[in-house]
Amino acid sequence: MPIVDHGERRQRIAEIAAEVIAREGLDAATVRRIASEVGFSTTVVTHYFANKQELLLSAYRWVAKLASDRFAAVVARDPGDLVESLLCLTATDTESFRGWRVYVAFWETAKLDPVFAAEQRSWIEDALARIGAVIRVRYGDQDGVRAAAQSLIALAQGISIQALFDPQSWSREQVRAALAREVEMVLGERP
Numbered sequence: 001m002p003i004v005d006h007g008e009r010r011q012r013i014a015e016i017a018a019e020v021i022a023r024e025g026l027d028a029a030t031v032r033r034i035a036s037e038v039g040f041s042t043t044v045v046t047h048y049f050a051n052k053q054e055l056l057l058s059a060y061r062w063v064a065k066l067a068s069d070r071f072a073a074v075v076a077r078d079p080g081d082l083v084e085s086l087l088c089l090t091a092t093d094t095e096s097f098r099g100w101r102v103y104v105a106f107w108e109t110a111k112l113d114p115v116f117a118a119e120q121r122s123w124i125e126d127a128l129a130r131i132g133a134v135i136r137v138r139y140g141d142q143d144g145v146r147a148a149a150q151s152l153i154a155l156a157q158g159i160s161i162q163a164l165f166d167p168q169s170w171s172r173e174q175v176r177a178a179l180a181r182e183v184e185m186v187l188g189e190r191p
Contacts, residue, residue: 010048010058013038017059022101026109029056057119060106063099064123070096071130080138082131082187086152086179089127091160092172100160127153139187148186155182 016038020029031052035045049055070088074081091100103120110116131149136142159178163170 006048009044011062013040013045013048013055014058014062017055018063018102019098021056021059021105022098026056026105029059031055053113053115056106056109057115060102060116060119063102066095067099068126068130071127075130075134080134082134082138082152082183083176083180085131085134086156086183087172087176089153090156090175090179091163091167091170092175096160097164097167100164104161104164124153135187151186152179152182155179 013034017029017034020033020037029052031042031045031049034055035042038045045055049058067089071085074084074088078084088096091097106116106120110120128146128149131152132145135145135148156179159170159175163175
């Protein structure tokens, strides 16, 4: 009998749930549908997730972790590269577009469900802290770091929403240029 890696199986189910949400929205992400897509019975899925909310939260966390990992990789290469740090949080490629479609799908749910609202706030706070840390590396510890991080994350979010609906108007190079202009407007030239 083969040994089952339960952590890997749980992650795979969350990944498939995120893919279904990205393609078709939250309504399509039923336990039955996820089980079918991953090739398991609903019993297997419910073994790993107590309810649909837990499954959906796991899908959201999986996508958020991918973005967090991309951010960490950029910072590992250059802790002060603010434009690349913001770029990796913006919808610019297949993986990030999928993540943004999942984020957007959860907005209505987060408005109505305090568990999802808290989850989204937590990830936004994490992103703000990470961006603030990059700002401090790049510009030093100055007043207004949180406000600057909020402005810059709002820009990345706004561009991502526009890119979801009009990807031809937002190539990776155009996004990078917009982020670079805004970084300079918000923080000034790098010292």
